[in-house]
Amino acid sequence: MPDILIDEAETTLNASFQTVLNPKDREDLIEDARDRLTEWLANKLKSGE
Numbered sequence: 907m908p909d910i911l912i913d914e915a916e917t918t919l920n921a922s923f924q925t926v927l928n929p930k931d932r933e934d935l936i937e938d939a940r941d942r943l944t945e946w947l948a949n950k951l952k953s954g955e
Contacts, residue, residue, distance in 0.1 A: 911946040915939040 915938075921927075922935035 909946075911942045911949070915942040915946070918942065 918935050918939040922932050922939070927935070
């Protein structure tokens with residue numbers, strides 16, 4: 907399950923490059939990707955990997 911966070915972060919980052927987005931939507935997507943990566947890293951550190 908935790909590795910799905912990486913896939914979701916990548917998808918979110920890719921979506922942030924869409925030219926039709928306004929700056930706020932782009933910022934929200936980037937923050938979401940950051941949060942998912944932070945959660946993934948916390949899970950990895952917690953499990954000792």
